[in-house]
Amino acid sequence: MKITDAAVYPYPIGDASVRRLALEAAALGFDSIVAVDTPSGTYGGVEVRSGLMIRDVPVKDVISAVKRSKDSGRVISVNAANNNFNRAVIGLKGVHILRGIQSADKLAFDHVAAKMAADNRVAVDIDLSPIIMGRSVARQRAIHRYMDIMVLEQRFEFPITLSTHARSVLDMRNVRDIAGLCSLIGMDVPDVERALAGVGSVLTPPVPSVRVIA
Amino acid sequence: MSIRPPTLREKHRYILARIEPAGTLLEQKELYYAISDATTSLWGDATTAIITPAVVALEYGHVVIRCRRGTERELAIAVSTVTACRDVRISLRIIAASGTIESLRERFRPKKIPKIKSEPEKTATGTDSGEEHVLPECSFAKKTFLVLQCNGHKVDVIEKGFKNTNRLFLTKDDLEDLNATTISDRI
Structure with missing residues (x-):
C-alpha cells in the first residue's frame, strides 16, 4: 500500500520544483505523489507519478485525450461537471479519477454515478484545499459535499483518493494532519488509509472475484 | 486573591509546531491571531472558548x-488550516504534544557544541568583518535567483530583482549553476 497525495502542481504552475515536493512529501510521510504535467520518476525515495488533468472540455475531447494518453502510465483525472458528463466520463475506459466534485452542482454525483464508479473502478477525489484554505461558506459547502460523497462511498464502495492540490510545499500537509482534516467529513482512520492508497488501487487491474482454474 | 490549589487549576497541554518556510520572522501576537482565527473559523466561538x-x-x-487538556486534536486540526500570518504565507508542522513546555523546548533548542578552535564564523560573504551581507546567486529555469535559505538538499530562492519577490522552493539538484550546489548549509 502506497500512501499517495493524488495531486500536486510543481513549477511552473506552483512555486516548488518536483524534486522539492517529493522531498517534502517524504518528510510528511508519503510514499508517492501525483504531479500534474510532470514526467514520472523517483526523487528522495518518493515515487512521482505523472498526472494528466482534463478540465472544461466536452466528452468528445475527453475521449480523444484519454486515447492519446492510453498506456502512458499517467494518472488521468477529469474535472467533474454536470451529471450527464460525469456518468459519461466514469464510463470511459482509461479515466482514473473524477475530481472537483465540490465545485460541481449538487446533483452532479448521484447514486447511479456512484454505482458506475464502483463498477468501473474510477476514484472520486477528495480535494483538501477547500478545507485547508477555504473559510466560511466555501469550506462549509465543501465539507457538506464530501460528507455526501462518503455516504455514497459507504454504500457503493467506489475508490476514493485524497489530494492537497499543493502548489507549494507550504500547501502540503502530513498524513496525521490529513487524517484529522478527513475526520471533519466523517472519515475514520481505516477510511483515510484506504483513500491514501486509492491511486494505487485504481491503477492496478482488479482481481476477478471468480477465477477459472481448469 | 489566592492562587488556586493544583487540583482546581485548569489542565493544559502544549503543542510544538515548526514554522515553515524556515527563517520567517513572525511576531508572537500576530501568530496568535492567525491561530485563533483559524480555530474560530473551523470550530466556532463556543469550541474555541473550550480549546x-x-x-x-x-x-x-x-x-x-497551549490548549486545554483533551482538546489537542481539535487544536491540531485547526493549526493545520493556518496558511498565512499577516499576509506572509506560512505553514505550521506539528511535531509533538506534551504536558510541559520545558520538555518541548528540549526538542528544538540547539545543543551546545564546545568550540574547538576560535575561528571567525563564516557567512555567505566570507567573514563577519562588517561587510555587507550578499546572498549567493544561482540559476534555475534560465533565470537568476538569490539563495535565501539552504538546509541539506533544500534550497529556498527568490528571483533577482525587485519585481518578483515570490519565494521558490527548490533542491540543490535543480540548480543549474554548479557553484550553487556547493553553497554552505548555513546562510
Whole structure:
C-alpha cells in the first residue's frame, strides 16, 4: 500500500520544483505523489507519478485525450461537471479519477454515478484545499459535499483518493494532519488509509472475484 | 486573591509546531491571531472558548501553543488550516504534544557544541568583518535567483530583482549553476 497525495502542481504552475515536493512529501510521510504535467520518476525515495488533468472540455475531447494518453502510465483525472458528463466520463475506459466534485452542482454525483464508479473502478477525489484554505461558506459547502460523497462511498464502495492540490510545499500537509482534516467529513482512520492508497488501487487491474482454474 | 490549589487549576497541554518556510520572522501576537482565527473559523466561538488556544513561546523557528487538556486534536486540526500570518504565507508542522513546555523546548533548542578552535564564523560573504551581507546567486529555469535559505538538499530562492519577490522552493539538484550546489548549509 502506497500512501499517495493524488495531486500536486510543481513549477511552473506552483512555486516548488518536483524534486522539492517529493522531498517534502517524504518528510510528511508519503510514499508517492501525483504531479500534474510532470514526467514520472523517483526523487528522495518518493515515487512521482505523472498526472494528466482534463478540465472544461466536452466528452468528445475527453475521449480523444484519454486515447492519446492510453498506456502512458499517467494518472488521468477529469474535472467533474454536470451529471450527464460525469456518468459519461466514469464510463470511459482509461479515466482514473473524477475530481472537483465540490465545485460541481449538487446533483452532479448521484447514486447511479456512484454505482458506475464502483463498477468501473474510477476514484472520486477528495480535494483538501477547500478545507485547508477555504473559510466560511466555501469550506462549509465543501465539507457538506464530501460528507455526501462518503455516504455514497459507504454504500457503493467506489475508490476514493485524497489530494492537497499543493502548489507549494507550504500547501502540503502530513498524513496525521490529513487524517484529522478527513475526520471533519466523517472519515475514520481505516477510511483515510484506504483513500491514501486509492491511486494505487485504481491503477492496478482488479482481481476477478471468480477465477477459472481448469 | 489566592492562587488556586493544583487540583482546581485548569489542565493544559502544549503543542510544538515548526514554522515553515524556515527563517520567517513572525511576531508572537500576530501568530496568535492567525491561530485563533483559524480555530474560530473551523470550530466556532463556543469550541474555541473550550480549546483556549494561546501562543506561549516563539523561538528558533518553532512555536509552542497551549490548549486545554483533551482538546489537542481539535487544536491540531485547526493549526493545520493556518496558511498565512499577516499576509506572509506560512505553514505550521506539528511535531509533538506534551504536558510541559520545558520538555518541548528540549526538542528544538540547539545543543551546545564546545568550540574547538576560535575561528571567525563564516557567512555567505566570507567573514563577519562588517561587510555587507550578499546572498549567493544561482540559476534555475534560465533565470537568476538569490539563495535565501539552504538546509541539506533544500534550497529556498527568490528571483533577482525587485519585481518578483515570490519565494521558490527548490533542491540543490535543480540548480543549474554548479557553484550553487556547493553553497554552505548555513546562510
